[in-house]
Amino acid sequence: MKRGSNMPAVGTYNQTLVLDMIRRSPTGLSRIELAELTGLSAQTLSNVARKLSVAGLILEGERVVSGPGKPRTMLQLNRRARFAAGIHLDPSIDTFVVVDLSGSIVAHREAPPGDTDSTPDLIAALAANTRALLRSADVPSDRVLGIGAALPGPIDDAEGMLLAPPLLPNWHHTRVRDLLIQSTDLPVVVEKDVIAAMVGEQWADADHALRDAALLYYGAGVGLGIAHDGEAVRGRTGNAGDIGHLVVDPNGPQCQCGMRGCLGFTVAPERLLFDAGVTASLDLPWRAVPAGLDELRARAHDGDARALAVCARAAEALARAIVLINNMLDAGTVVIGGPAWSRLSELLEPRLRTILPTVSQITTTRPLRLVEARLGTDLAAAGAACLVLDNMFSARASGLMISDS
Incomplete structure (x- = not known):
């Protein structure tokens, strides 16, 4: 306390x-x-x-x-005393939210990702969607604290720049923070998406149960958010949490890095869809991924053996990753969420919970607690908005520093 x-x-x-x-x-x-x-x-x-x-x-x-x-x-x-907007850039869909002072989502919208290589047009679309959402939520402009932007890594946290994420080539080397400030006249904070997600879950955690925890983010890729002593771990450059090349199956499919069974490639949505026969190729347009995952879920519900086997393998890979992560961190609590997880959780979660206690690599001395993300499909976007609130209203030791002026 x-x-x-x-x-x-x-x-x-x-x-x-x-x-x-x-x-x-x-x-x-x-x-x-x-x-x-x-x-x-x-x-x-x-x-x-x-x-x-x-x-x-x-x-x-x-x-x-x-x-x-x-x-x-x-x-x-007074929940309506202040508001913040959140943006999540994703290869398959862009998500926008507005949250009130409690961190509760009061407005939400989704938009197809920009397919232009014009940076001004990409930024203008983000700004227009944010302004439209704030208007629809009837939020007074003088109560908007700012915008949080959750971006896939890697980022340059000092410059607020998105560097070269492999799935968003049109956004490479874009100064997202400064350009959004210019376009919206609002303060903007930029964060890697998994770190934003962790902050959002902590903001929603009334019982302080996530002071020491890990968050497995499963979307277009996989990533890890970490909380230690109530603070999100950002790392030296703001890029902590890259676990895509954590090997979970030495006999698994060969990753582009040359290793076999890397987590990111093993559970990649396009891989699951190909292995289940939903798509005929791994080269799938990202906009088609959400519908493909819905089709995979429907086939599994209908008893399709191939779809069920794919979901079982994905759950096993996630279970092994969670155990290995918890072995390193000894966090005890692991939150799981993200766009891909939200679409497949009803298939993956029962299998995952069954497998977790049986993974042979477990070294921790207490049972692992697995919880679903409270923020659902808006996990990263709402987390980004909560970053704004967190920067303004979280008590930190730095606030105790006494100025000599």
Whole structure:
């Protein structure tokens, strides 16, 4: 549990700490409860609550009687006080969301990925879709904190640039952050998609169950989000989480890297569709992948032996990957989600849960906890929007630094 400070120089930290605790409580918290949780004095807490109220971030709720003494007034989050937009660039479909201050999705839309090599046109389309979604959600412009953009790696985090993702050639070496700022006049934060997804799941985690956890993202590719001590792990360059070449089957199909059984190639959507006979070639247009996965699911439901075998092999590969990842991290909790997972989870999850305890490589001493991502198909886009909220309203030790100015 994070504790507050009664030093006068740390008001910002205390405000974000108290706001975070109120946000995570479905019914709100009283000043007495907040004092007990944070260690803040009654005077400090009163000042913090007043500032949050003046900013419109919290509301005073009903008075609650609990035992003798004065009734307690519950402080509750004003969900519509602030909003953020999120964008996820994906080879098969672009996703746009708007979230409120609680991180709840209030608007969603999808659009085909841009097929032009004109960078201005690509950025203009993102900006237009974001503006249209904000209008449809009836969000006041002065309450929009900014835009988060979740991008497949690799990225240049210092420049806010998408470097050379193999499945998005039209976006190579694009300064997404700066160009979106110019096009929208809003602050923009750029993050690798798996890291954004991890932040989003943490933002939605009211019980702090994901302070130390891993997130397996299964979409056009596979990636890993990591949380340690409540913080998403970004790595030295912001590109942590590349697990596509983790070998899960030495006898599996040969990857482009020359190895056999790399996770990314073994469970790649186009590979599953080809092996199941849904498509006649591995060279599948990415826009056709969602419909192909739906067809694979339908065939498996109809008892098609080939489709069922493909799903079983995919579950086995994912199970082995999860075990190997947890052996390295000792996280204990693994979240799984992403666009491909959302379409196939009803087929993969039962098999995955059955296999996990039997994987021979397990070295951890406690049972592994597997949970589905709360943000569903919007995992990366909502995570990107939550990045904006997280940057503004998460209590971090850096907020305790005292300026000499």
